[in-house]
Amino acid sequence: MDELIGKLHWRCRRGMKELDLLTEGYLERYYPDASAEDRQAFTEVLELQDPLLMSYVVGRQTPENPAMARVIDIMRTLLKA
Numbered sequence: 001m002d003e004l005i006g007k008l009h010w011r012c013r014r015g016m017k018e019l020d021l022l023t024e025g026y027l028e029r030y031y032p033d034a035s036a037e038d039r040q041a042f043t044e045v046l047e048l049q050d051p052l053l054m055s056y057v058v059g060r061q062t063p064e065n066p067a068m069a070r071v072i073d074i075m076r077t078l079l080k081a
Helices: 002-011 017-029 036-047 050-058 066-080
Strands: none
Touching: 002 017, 002 036, 017 036, 017 050, 017 066, 036 066, 050 066
């Protein structure tokens, strides 16, 4: 599990500092207790291009995948924290 977390941590490094903070925040706070479906959705979120991910985070668009939408919603709560 530690190796997987390390790989995910590396993948959280984005081109935008704001996205770095959101993806790393989710990984540290929510990923360990997330369901298998939400963990898979998070790995899919990390595959998104930065402009699309930012569009999801700020609410301009919503992912069609319900699990991915849950992960994005949790990441939005990190904006308010």
